[in-house]
Amino acid sequence: MNESLGASGLILNEKLLWEKGKKGRCGFSIPKSDVPSSPLHPDLTGDGPDFPELSEVDVVRHYTRLSTWNFGVDTGMYPLGSCTMKYSPKTNERQAGIPGFSSSHPLLPAALCQGALRLMAELEIFLAEITGMDAVSLQPGAGAHGELAGILIVHAFLKQRGLSRSRIIIPDTAHGTNPASAALCGYKPVSVKSNPEGILAPEDIAAVMDEDTAGIMLTNPNTIGLFEDNIAEIAEIVHAKGGLVYADGANMNAVMGIVDMGRIGVDVLHLNLHKTFSSPHGGGGPGSGPVCVKKHLEPFLPIPRIILKDDGKFEFSEDFPDSVGKLLTFHGHFGVMVRAYSYILSMGADGLKTASRLAVLNANYLKERLKDTFHLAYDRPCMHESVFSDRNQQATKISTLDIAKRLMDYGYHPPTIYFPLVVPGALMIEPTETESKEDLDQFVYAMKQIAEEAAKTPGVLKEAPVRCKVRRLDEATAARKPCLTG
Amino acid sequence: MNESLGASGLILNEKLLWEKGKKGRCGFSIPKSDVPSSPLHPDLTGDGPDFPELSEVDVVRHYTRLSTWNFGVDTGMYPLGSCTMKYSPKTNERQAGIPGFSSSHPLLPAALCQGALRLMAELEIFLAEITGMDAVSLQPGAGAHGELAGILIVHAFLKQRGLSRSRIIIPDTAHGTNPASAALCGYKPVSVKSNPEGILAPEDIAAVMDEDTAGIMLTNPNTIGLFEDNIAEIAEIVHAKGGLVYADGANMNAVMGIVDMGRIGVDVLHLNLHKTFSSPHGGGGPGSGPVCVKKHLEPFLPIPRIILKDDGKFEFSEDFPDSVGKLLTFHGHFGVMVRAYSYILSMGADGLKTASRLAVLNANYLKERLKDTFHLAYDRPCMHESVFSDRNQQATKISTLDIAKRLMDYGYHPPTIYFPLVVPGALMIEPTETESKEDLDQFVYAMKQIAEEAAKTPGVLKEAPVRCKVRRLDEATAARKPCLTG
Amino acid sequence: MRYFPHTKEDIQQMLEVIGADSLESLFSCIPEECLMNHEMNLPFAMSEWELNHHMDDLSAGMAVSPGYRIFIGAGRYDHYIPATVSSLKMRSEFLTAYTPYQPEISQGTLQAIYEYQSLAARLMGVDVVTASHYDGATAFAEALLMAVRKTGLRRVAVSRLVHPLYRRVARTYLEPAGIEIKELPMLESGLTDISAMDGSKDFAAVAIQSPNFLGCIEDLKKAGEKTHEIGALFIAGFTEAIAYGVLKNPGSLGADIVFGEGQSLGIPMAFGGPGLGMLGATSEHTRNLPGRLIGKTMDIDGRPGFVLTLATREQHIRREKATSNICTNNSHCALTAAIYMASLGRSGFRELASLNHDKAAYLRKQFASHGFRLPFDSLFFNEFVVEFPEGEAIYERLLDKKIVPGLSLFSYYPELSNCYLICVTETTSKDDMDMLIREAIS
Amino acid sequence: MRYFPHTKEDIQQMLEVIGADSLESLFSCIPEECLMNHEMNLPFAMSEWELNHHMDDLSAGMAVSPGYRIFIGAGRYDHYIPATVSSLKMRSEFLTAYTPYQPEISQGTLQAIYEYQSLAARLMGVDVVTASHYDGATAFAEALLMAVRKTGLRRVAVSRLVHPLYRRVARTYLEPAGIEIKELPMLESGLTDISAMDGSKDFAAVAIQSPNFLGCIEDLKKAGEKTHEIGALFIAGFTEAIAYGVLKNPGSLGADIVFGEGQSLGIPMAFGGPGLGMLGATSEHTRNLPGRLIGKTMDIDGRPGFVLTLATREQHIRREKATSNICTNNSHCALTAAIYMASLGRSGFRELASLNHDKAAYLRKQFASHGFRLPFDSLFFNEFVVEFPEGEAIYERLLDKKIVPGLSLFSYYPELSNCYLICVTETTSKDDMDMLIREAIS
Numbered sequence A, B: 001m002n003e004s005l006g007a008s009g010l011i012l013n014e015k016l017l018w019e020k021g022k023k024g025r026c027g028f029s030i031p032k033s034d035v036p037s038s039p040l041h042p043d044l045t046g047d048g049p050d051f052p053e054l055s056e057v058d059v060v061r062h063y064t065r066l067s068t069w070n071f072g073v074d075t076g077m078y079p080l081g082s083c084t085m086k087y088s089p090k091t092n093e094r095q096a097g098i099p100g101f102s103s104s105h106p107l108l109p110a111a112l113c114q115g116a117l118r119l120m121a122e123l124e125i126f127l128a129e130i131t132g133m134d135a136v137s138l139q140p141g142a143g144a145h146g147e148l149a150g151i152l153i154v155h156a157f158l159k160q161r162g163l164s165r166s167r168i169i170i171p172d173t174a175h176g177t178n179p180a181s182a183a184l185c186g187y188k189p190v191s192v193k194s195n196p197e198g199i200l201a202p203e204d205i206a207a208v209m210d211e212d213t214a215g216i217m218l219t220n221p222n223t224i225g226l227f228e229d230n231i232a233e234i235a236e237i238v239h240a241k242g243g244l245v246y247a248d249g250a251n252m253n254a255v256m257g258i259v260d261m262g263r264i265g266v267d268v269l270h271l272n273l274h275k276t277f278s279s280p281h282g283g284g285g286p287g288s289g290p291v292c293v294k295k296h297l298e299p300f301l302p303i304p305r306i307i308l309k310d311d312g313k314f315e316f317s318e319d320f321p322d323s324v325g326k327l328l329t330f331h332g333h334f335g336v337m338v339r340a341y342s343y344i345l346s347m348g349a350d351g352l353k354t355a356s357r358l359a360v361l362n363a364n365y366l367k368e369r370l371k372d373t374f375h376l377a378y379d380r381p382c383m384h385e386s387v388f389s390d391r392n393q394q395a396t397k398i399s400t401l402d403i404a405k406r407l408m409d410y411g412y413h414p415p416t417i418y419f420p421l422v423v424p425g426a427l428m429i430e431p432t433e434t435e436s437k438e439d440l441d442q443f444v445y446a447m448k449q450i451a452e453e454a455a456k457t458p459g460v461l462k463e464a465p466v467r468c469k470v471r472r473l474d475e476a477t478a479a480r481k482p483c484l485t486g
Numbered sequence C, D: 001m002r003y004f005p006h007t008k009e010d011i012q013q014m015l016e017v018i019g020a021d022s023l024e025s026l027f028s029c030i031p032e033e034c035l036m037n038h039e040m041n042l043p044f045a046m047s048e049w050e051l052n053h054h055m056d057d058l059s060a061g062m063a064v065s066p067g068y069r070i071f072i073g074a075g076r077y078d079h080y081i082p083a084t085v086s087s088l089k090m091r092s093e094f095l096t097a098y099t100p101y102q103p104e105i106s107q108g109t110l111q112a113i114y115e116y117q118s119l120a121a122r123l124m125g126v127d128v129v130t131a132s133h134y135d136g137a138t139a140f141a142e143a144l145l146m147a148v149r150k151t152g153l154r155r156v157a158v159s160r161l162v163h164p165l166y167r168r169v170a171r172t173y174l175e176p177a178g179i180e181i182k183e184l185p186m187l188e189s190g191l192t193d194i195s196a197m198d199g200s201k202d203f204a205a206v207a208i209q210s211p212n213f214l215g216c217i218e219d220l221k222k223a224g225e226k227t228h229e230i231g232a233l234f235i236a237g238f239t240e241a242i243a244y245g246v247l248k249n250p251g252s253l254g255a256d257i258v259f260g261e262g263q264s265l266g267i268p269m270a271f272g273g274p275g276l277g278m279l280g281a282t283s284e285h286t287r288n289l290p291g292r293l294i295g296k297t298m299d300i301d302g303r304p305g306f307v308l309t310l311a312t313r314e315q316h317i318r319r320e321k322a323t324s325n326i327c328t329n330n331s332h333c334a335l336t337a338a339i340y341m342a343s344l345g346r347s348g349f350r351e352l353a354s355l356n357h358d359k360a361a362y363l364r365k366q367f368a369s370h371g372f373r374l375p376f377d378s379l380f381f382n383e384f385v386v387e388f389p390e391g392e393a394i395y396e397r398l399l400d401k402k403i404v405p406g407l408s409l410f411s412y413y414p415e416l417s418n419c420y421l422i423c424v425t426e427t428t429s430k431d432d433m434d435m436l437i438r439e440a441i442s
C-alpha cells in the first residue's frame, strides 16, 4: 500500500510503419488463384496504394510494442468520469466471436438470420425494462448518435403536430454532444444554469420554456454525478408547453433497477452500451447508443425495426411511415449488442441493480475519502461519480492538469478533467463498481500523496509524467502546424 | 538506428496472489447444480485448499500486469542460442484451438478420433521425410524426453542382441540433457573433446569406442553452431564396434532439406518441435521431442503407434513386443503437434529449406558483423548460430554476464551464456530466420555500443540492467536460503 | 457475481466511512416518485456456461459459410482476415482503453490511429483522413454537411447509384436541417448520368460512388471535372475499399472529399456493424473535418509523440458550433484496418484486389455463357448484376441448396425486377461459383 | 512466404558481407555425402486459408461435446474453462518467452510460476512443488526415482490401482536402471490391499493413487502409516486434481512425496496432451527434487524478485549427476493452472469439487436403481465402475446414439470384463445423464 502502483519497466521503441517496411515483404497469405486472370483496363488502374510492406513478424511486433505504450481497464483503474470504464468481461468477446454472429451478412433473408434477430429483439425488450421506457431502437452507433436519433424523434413528433420550434433547453452541465446533436436538427440551444446544489431548479426551466421551445435535453444522473431531484416537476413544466423531455442516459450505470425513467416524465432517452453495459471501449469506440422512447414516440423510431410475426419468426420491417428514417447503413453495431446482451444475461436483474448500488457506493466512498484533501464541487451524496477541483492547490499554482499527469506516474489513468465546464478545473472521478475497496484505498493514497507533493514539491507535478513512454506533449504546436499523416 | 530499441515506460507493480485476495470473492462462474447434493463422509473431507479468493477483474489485472514484466519473441529479438526462438505463427494457435482438437479425449474409440490420428500419422511421415529417417514416434514430451526415448531404444536394441554395455560417448560440447538422459538408462558418459576446429575428430572417437560402449550421442549441427564434418566416418567407427549413433537434432533448424540424417549414419535422432517447428516456447514449455529412427530400430519405438488399416482408417496399436514402452500417459503433446503440423503445411518443402538457409544466412551475417568486436570462439562458417566470448573485454573485467544484462537495457533478450562449456564465457547467438536484416543491424549496433561501454564506462555494464522491473537479483541467497512457496 | 470485487465486510466498512447504513440508503436522495416500484423483469442470471450454450444455440440459426455459400456484397464483404489481425487487435491495452484524451498514457492507440490516417489517406488519395466515423453512410452524410458548411449552399446532388441505404442515412441527416438533395439518374450502362448537372448551379456538392452500388466503375475524372465546372465540390466514395488496390484512387481523379466504408479491411461483417466510416479530404478542408484527428508532435524532451488535435472543431469545445456531434467513433475498427493494411502492403493489396476482380469476372462470364442476361456492360470490380429469368424461382431453388445467390434489387430499383446484385471475393472458390451456375441452370 | 522478412536485396547485401556468393554456398562446408540428394517430398505449401479449411475438415472427424456425450475420464477430465483463463494465457509475453534463465526480463513468468508452486503446494499439502513436469505419469516416475535416490534402495511397491498407463511409464523409466517394481493387489472393495506390504522391507517407497483408477477413495492415512512402519517413503498421487477441493490432501495424510496430473485445472484435454505433471514433497526432499524450481529473492536495491534456483540439481549444471534429465517442462500449463486456481479460490474450488461428486453420485444412483451391477461400493469422487450385462452390446448401442458411456476396463483389468469406468464432471448435465440411462436400458 505504501508503495506506488506505478513503476518503470522495459518497453521497446518502435518506428512508424513506413519507416519499418521494405519493398518485397508481405505479412498476408495471398490466396492462390483458381480462375483465369482478367486484368482491368489500364486506364482505370493504378499501381496500388503506397502501403509499407512488412513481414508477419514485423506486424506482430509493431502492434505488440505499440500496445505496451497504452493503458486499459485490464491494466488498472481508469476512473474517467462520465465514461463508466468498468471491467469488460472476457466471455463477451467469446460470444461476439462466434462465427454465426461475426461472419453473418446483414442482408441475409430473415429466415437465415433468426439468431441475430432474436438477440436484437430480446435486447430491445431488456433495455426497455431496465429504463422503464416502452420501445427501443438499437440502431444508433454511439451515444451522440443516440442523441441525434432522439432529437430527430422530437423534431418529427412536433412536426407531425404541425409545430416547428426553434429552441431547445440544455443545462450548462450538459455534455458537448448534447448541443451539437440538437444543432444538427436546427435547434438553438438555450443554456440553463444548474442551481447551487448542482441540479436544475424548476423555476429556471419555467422561466425559459415556451411555445418556441422543443423541450429539454437533460442528463440524469447529471454530469456532476447528482440526481436531478426536480425531474418530475421539470417534465411537467416542459410538457405543459407542448415540449418533450430528452434524457441523456450515459450515466445509467448509477440507477439500473432503481430509477424508472419512464415514470419520471422522460419521453426519449439514449443509453451507451459501451459504458453501462460493459462492452469494451476499444480505444475510442465502437460504441452503441440505443434510443428508448415512450409509447407516443414509438412511431418515430429509426427503421428497419424488428417485428415478431404470428408464426413466431422475426423479421425487419420498414413499414413505419412516421419513422425518422435510417441512421446507419444496416442495423447498428451488432457486435457491441452481442456483448451488452451477454452482459445482461450474465447479470440478471439483481446483478444489474447490485452493479448500480456498488458503483454508487464506490463513488461516495471516494468522495468521502478525498473531500478533505481536494475541493469537492458539490458536497452532497453523489451517484456514480463526483467532481473535485484544483482549488485547494491554487496556492502552489498546481492545476488539475498537473494532478492528472502525476496520477500516471502513480499507475492510474487520470480522471476526466475540465468537464463539466461549470466546475473550474474539474476532476471528474467515476470509479465504477468493478474496483475493489483495496483499489480505491490505493487510489486515495496516491491522490493524497499527490496533494502533499503539490504543497511541498510542486515541481514534481509540473514535471509529470516521468514514467510514461513520452513526457508532456506540445499540443499547441500540434494544432498550429497540424501533421496529420506521414 | 542510432537510438536504442530499449526504453523505459510505465508498468504497474502487482502483489502476490494471496496478498491480493480476500475471502468472499470468486472469479469463476460456479455452475448451478441440477442434482441433489450428496456430501462425502466428513472423515474424508477438508475445507478445501487455502487458495486466495479474487474477483474476475482481479485475476485479469494480476496476469495482465505480470505479463508486462516479461519479454517474448513477439516483443523483440530473442537470440537465445540453441533454443531457436523463431516467430511462432498466430494461425497455429487458431488451429490448436479448434474444439475438435482442443476438447477431444485421448481415449476415444478410434472411429471417433480419425482426425487426430490422421494428423499424427501424417506428421510422423513429414518428420521422417525432413530428417531422412525411416520411422517416428511423437510421444516424447520435449527434447530431453526424446533423448531418453532414443537412449532407451539404443539400450533395447543392444539388449535384444544380448549386449549389455556400460558406457556411451558424449562430446564435451553436448547439452546437459545428453549425459543426464544417458545416465537414466545407466550409461556412463565418456566425454570426448572437440578438436581445434570445434568438431569431433574421428581418431578421438576411435580411441574410446569399444565393445563396452553403447555408441555415441552427438549433436549435429553441434552446439558451437558447426556441422560435424566427420559424422559419416565417426558413424562407421561406432558401427564397426557394434554401437549406435544417436543424434541430438535440436539444431535441425539449420539443415532442413539440406542434410540427410539418415544418409550419414545416424541410427536415432530427436527433434524439438518447439524449436525447429515454431510452436511457441510457452515460458519454458510444453515442447515436443519426437524420436526418429532408421528401419532397424523401428520395432523399439514407444507405443502405442499409429497404424493405417486396410480399410483406410487409422488406429493405435500396442502390438510391438520389442517396444521400449510408454513415455507419457497418452500420445504425447498433441497440442504442440498440431502447431508443428500447421507450420510444415504452411511452409512446404521449399519453405522449410528456405527457413534453414535464411537461419544460416542470419547467423553468418551476425558472426561477420560482430567478430571484430567480440572474440569469436571458432572463426569458421557457421550454421544456425555462432559462439562468442568475453575474452576481448577482460581488460576492464567485463564478463559475459555483464554483457547479457546490458543487452536488456538495449531492448533484447540476452543470448545463451556460459554454454557450451568448452568456450569460457560463451555468448551463444542464434538469430533464427525470422529476424530481418534491419533487426540484425540494430542488434549489431547495440552489441558494438555495449563493447564501447565495456571499454570506456564499464560501470554501466556492472550496473545493468537498469530498465527492467528489477535489477540484478541475488541468486546466491535464493539458493542458500530457498524460499519456494508463499 | 464474479465481476464484483466487494465482500460483505468491504461494503460494511465503506458504508461506515460514508455514514450510510445500507446500500439502499445511498439512494435516499432520490424522490420517491422517481424510483422503480418493481423488480426488473429480466431472465434469471446465467452462468458463463449457460451463456455459452445459449449463444451457441442462437448463432446456430445464422447462415454463414462454409455451411452456406453467400454471394451478397452490397456494402458488406466477406474477406479473409489473418489470425494476426484478430489476435493483435485483442491486446487488452488497445481493447480496454478509451479515447486517448491523455496522450502520454495512450501512445499506442495514438500512433496506431495516426498510422491508420496515413495509410487511409494513401488509399483514398487525399491529404487528410479522420480517425474514423461510424460507417460509410454516416461518413457520406458528414461529407455532404462539410460541403454545405464550406460553400454555404444548401443543395447537394447525389448519384442514384450511391448505396441506397447511404442515401437514406444522408436524408435523415440533411432533411431536418432543410438541405435539399437532388438525385442524379442512372444510364442504361449502369453508370451515373452526370450530364444531369449540366447548367445547374448553387450546388454545394456532387456525390458519386465508384464502384457504384451496381458494381460498375464510374468515370470519376469526368464527373469531377463536370462538378468543378459548376463550382461545386466533388465528393467521391466507395463501399468496397479493396477496389482501390487496383483502381486509381478518388483523390487522384479530382475528388475534394472522399468517403467510404472500411469493413473490407479486416473487419468481420458482424451482421452489419460495427464497420469503419472513412472520411478524408484535401488539405484545405482540414479544419472543416468532423470527428477526431490525431497529430504528430513532440514532448518537452523533443521526443516524437502523438496527440488528439484540432479539437476546436469538436463538440466538447465548440458544442453547438462543432463540425459534428460525433464523440466516440469506431477507433478499434480503424486499428483493425491499419493492422490489415500493414499486413498486405502495396503489392499484397494490389494482388488481392486483382484476385477479387478475376473471380468476379469468371463468374460473370459463366452467367453470360449460360445465357443469363447481364443488364449492364460497364466495367466492374467484384460485384455485378444478373437477371434471373421471370418466374423460374431460381433464387428460391438456390436457397434450398444453401446458396444465397445475391441481393434482389427490386426493392431498391423497382425497374430492376428479377435482377440480383452478385458479389464475389477472394473467399469464393471456383467450385463455389461452378456450383452456383450448375444449380442455377439445373 | 510471410514469415520471412528477407527481401532479395537484403539477401544479396548479407551474402556480400559474409563473402558468400549464394545461399547454397553457405553450406559448402558440409561434405557431399551428408547432403540430402533429393527434394523433400512434402505437400505443397498451403495458404493460411487452405490450412484453415484443411484443419476444420480434419477436426470434423473428432467426437467432442456438444455433438457427443462423453463419459470417459481415466486421466483426462472435461471441465469448464473460463474465457479469462484462455485469453490471459495467450498474452504473448507469456506464450512466446522461454525458460526464464534471465530473471530481470522474465519476472512475469517467474512470479506466475512461483505462485503456481505455492498454490499447488497448498492443494497437495506439501512444502514444495516443482515448476512442472510433462504429465502425471512422468511426475510419478520421477517420484519413484526420488525415493530410490533418497533411500538408496532399488525396490518400490506400486498399487495396481495407480493409473495403468502411469505404471507403464514408470516401468519404462525404472526397468533399464534395474529398479524392481512390486505390485500391490486390489481388494474386492476396489481399494489397494496395503496389507500385502506386511513384513516386507528394503522398499524405497510405496505408491498409491487416490481417488484410484477405479474412482475409489483410498485410505491414504492407513497406507501412509503402514508404509512408514516398514521404513519406506510414502508416495501418493492423483489424476483428478479437482478431487482435492473436497478431499483431505495427501500431504496432510502423511505422504512424503505427492505426484499428480493437473490437466483438470483449466487445461484443455487436447487429445491427451500437453497436460501438467505436478510433483511435490516435504521440505527434506527439496534438494532431491527433479526439474525447475522458482525461488523468491531480492534485487540489489532490495526489491523483491524471483529466480530459477537450486540449479545445482539440474542437468545443465550437474549433467549425468543431475536429479533428472528434464529441461523444457510444461511451464505454460502450470501458468494456466495458476490462473485457474486463482479464479476459483478456496470456496469456489470446494463448491466445484462438491458439484462433481454430487453429479457422479446422481448417475451412480441411477444405474443402481435400474439394476446395473456396481462392482465396487467404496466411496468415490467423480468416477465409478459399472457393469453392462453380458452380450447386450449396450456400449455399441450407445455409441450409435453419440454417447460414449465410459472406458472399457477389460484391457486394463481382464477380471473386469463388461465393466466400464464412468466419469461425470460439472459439465455433465442431469439431462445428459438421464439420457444415458434411458438409452442404456432401452
Ligand SMILES: Cc1ncc(COP(=O)(O)O)c(C=O)c1O
Binding pocket: A082, A083, A142, A143, A144, A145, A175, A177, A219, A223, A248, A250, A251, A272, A287, A288, A289, C326, C327, C328
Ligand atoms: C454524459 C454524456 N453524454 C453523451 C456522451 C456521448 O456518448 P458517445 O461518446 O458514445 O457518443 C457521453 C460520452 O462521452 C457522455 O459522457
Ligand SMILES: Cc1ncc(COP(=O)(O)O)c(C=O)c1O
Binding pocket: B082, B083, B142, B143, B144, B145, B175, B177, B178, B219, B223, B248, B250, B251, B272, B287, B288, B289, D326, D327, D328
Ligand atoms: C542441443 C540441445 N539438446 C537438447 C535440448 C533439450 O531439449 P528440451 O529442453 O526440449 O528438453 C536442448 C534445449 O534446451 C538443446 O539445446
